[in-house]
Amino acid sequence: MTVDVEDYFHVSAFAPYVERHTWDRLPCRVERNTERILDIFAYRQVRATFFVLGWVAERYPSLVRRIVDAGHELACHGYSHIRVTEQTPDQFREDAGRAKALLEDIAGCPVLGYRAATYSIGAKTLWALPILEELGFRYSSSIYPVRHDLYGMPEAPRFAFRPMGTRSLLEIPITTVRWGKRNYPCGGGGYFRLLPYQVSRWAMARVNRSDGQACIFYFHPWELDPDQPRQRGIGLKARFRHYFNLSRMERRLQRLLSDFQWDTMAKVFLAHHDTSPSDCQ
Template identity: 60%
Template sequence: MHDPGPITNALTIDVEDYFQVSAFAPYIKRSEWDSRECRVERNVDRILALLDDRGVRATFFTLGWIAERYPAMVRRIVDGGHELASHGYGHERASDLSEADFFNDVHRAKALLEDIGGMLVLGYRAPSFSIGSANMWALDTLLRAGYRYSSSIYPIRHDHYGMPDAPRFSHQIRQGLIEIPPTTLRIFNHNLPSSGGGYFRLLPYSLSHWMLRHVNTQDHSPAVFYFHPWEIDVRQPRIQGISLRTRFRHYVNIGRMEKRLGLLLQDFCWGRMDHVFLPRHAPEVSLV
């Protein structure tokens, strides 16, 4: 029997800066963004170098706000062979927007990214995974805006987001639209987050490795892993006045993140979201 080899997982980066994190919204006004020290470009360049050293291609879910200010960085992402995808324009949660405002946000971001990057933008990830049971209309809006896949519904229970009863693996959620959830591990009738972010920094690397390997070998499915450029930036400005929970979630083990990413790239096979998942749904999705 032919051995197909290791499963290729999807590596994704949510391109936003430290001051745009949703948990900081009560402490940093949107009107202050332009006056803050922006560190995203140097962090993305470090990530690009890390990926290039290991021959890995990834998907960069990029804010329109960032792309507008750093177009050369966006072009470096595309020139590196990576997929350019949308994180919306202004990092506003889909659950906080009206249908009209959400359409304007995702349509504006897609048009801007395509103009700067010179490539078709097929994918979208909602800030803070903010599509769920209360705003499933957002999926129809994404389809109307021209997207072909979303990675916005996290099938876990969380205090800020999540839809624990949602499917764990990629599926056609609308005719012409694929939903590709962040990876979870099913244990004792509960879904455990296994796809990166703060959990990857908090948990021992060996446990994260085991969970991803289990999804590959037992569920026979590719995993989706995500992180942010600010998660490798130990010198980012510390936000004052934030709650202890927010401080812990944002800063825990940031100093260990880059080394862990190196191990992750070494221990698993990685690729772009469109290359990993869209061919699996070829009858429903066209790349042209």
């Protein structure tokens, strides 16, 4: 179970409409929404991995400490929520390294995991994976092996693998279900809100049963917030993707938490790949 801790105005689909220099002037809702998630997880006795954006951590350090104090794994979502496709290697190294150092300083424990903004590590940006290893990350969950207009590497392995050019880094792709000759997304996000819950549940159960693999599910704090401020002037596609079924998300999440067993990325994956789990969980 994973949470990408960013606010509603950080999403890449809003980038053409919400300029970065305005972020500090917008009403932030990430703290209260993440606290709601912590309450839900506590009630369901679920431990999860929180990929926290450095921008958020810098402004809400007490939220980072609450995540760790609740027994969850702290991981890194970069600092500025810039897609890897829009960065040079040096810019990527600075952004990821800055966020990792910030999170570790706040929490007082190692941060082993990284997730790129909008799953933007793909065929043209595999150079980012050795950089993550240089920075001390032990795993990445940044590749989505599907076809999508914003991201995707359909030819990538569907399950955890060691990328070429690295020695110890593990890439753990977002979960897909194989149907025919194509991978279909079933790891969360907008697809979880768009499709009937039974479809998502069937797909994840199929991965567990037929592939014998654990599933990775992800969502964002703003997805539990149907009352968030509406952005004006955004395109129809971006509006649909962001706002569709927000009012149903919490109820579906509660069902998901009860229908499957969940734990952190480190405990589910690293223990099976000869990597020591972090103390920050």
